[in-house]
Amino acid sequence: MKKHILLMTLIAGLFASAWSLSIYDIQYTTSPGSDNTYPSLYAGKSVSTEGIVTAVDYKSGGFFISEAVAGPYSGLLVMDRRSDVQVGDRVRLSGLVLESFGMTTLQNITSLVILERNHPLPRPITLTTAQLSHAVEAEAYEGVYTRILSVSSTGKKSSANRLMVSDGTGVCSVLLGNFGSANSRSAGSTVTQFSSITGLVTFSFGEFSLNPVSNSDIETNQPVSVQSRSWGKIKSIYK
Numbered sequence: 001m002k003k004h005i006l007l008m009t010l011i012a013g014l015f016a017s018a019w020s021l022s023i024y025d026i027q028y029t030t031s032p033g034s035d036n037t038y039p040s041l042y043a044g045k046s047v048s049t050e051g052i053v054t055a056v057d058y059k060s061g062g063f064f065i066s067e068a069v070a071g072p073y074s075g076l077l078v079m080d081r082r083s084d085v086q087v088g089d090r091v092r093l094s095g096l097v098l099e100s101f102g103m104t105t106l107q108n109i110t111s112l113v114i115l116e117r118n119h120p121l122p123r124p125i126t127l128t129t130a131q132l133s134h135a136v137e138a139e140a141y142e143g144v145y146t147r148i149l150s151v152s153s154t155g156k157k158s159s160a161n162r163l164m165v166s167d168g169t170g171v172c173s174v175l176l177g178n179f180g181s182a183n184s185r186s187a188g189s190t191v192t193q194f195s196s197i198t199g200l201v202t203f204s205f206g207e208f209s210l211n212p213v214s215n216s217d218i219e220t221n222q223p224v225s226v227q228s229r230s231w232g233k234i235k236s237i238y239k
Helices: 002-019 023-027 129-133 135-141 224-237
Strands: 046-058 062-066 075-078 090-100 103-116 145-153 162-166 171-175 193-204 207-211 218-220
Touching (some): 023 103, 046 103, 046 193, 075 193, 129 135, 129 145, 135 193, 135 207, 171 193
Antiparallel strands (some): 046 062, 090 103, 145 162, 145 193
């Protein structure tokens, strides 16, 4: 009888701890692993967590969730093609933690409950381009809702919709069009100055990149020539 009670207590304890895992718990690690991609300490284990959906329709098939306050280790990619999940949903879900091409993901989802619709998104954390260009530091922001400010493109957009930008601290990569709702192919073709770019941080081919979700995530500066012409017209009124 005592053995039975002990077993039930142990099972209940394991169940409770699984439900108490935060995204931070799943993502945080100080061990680089054998391939230097800092795999989750829970890799290969079934876990449960909660988060706010920050983006859907990712190119690899899935969506991103975040803790209520964006910060280091606060985001996670969920590899699941559920069309009923929307940005702003607060969800509780269970699945298997797996590393996918260097990114920690939650896959093989066994349960997903939408707890709330239209929940406010976390305020994107502001980083420098240098923070995203250094792999060791950028690792903490994998899957995190992020913003960079006052950046300039350092060259033309590549055929793979990859744009290199800098705020003066370093050069980082911005990947355009990785979300179904985004139509950012024109960004970077003529514009070179951006007041801000917001998106999700991903890792692929040995590089961290910022991925805008929609066109509204890319805010451009008005060209200086346009500003000058407008000012000239205003002054001409008083002549």
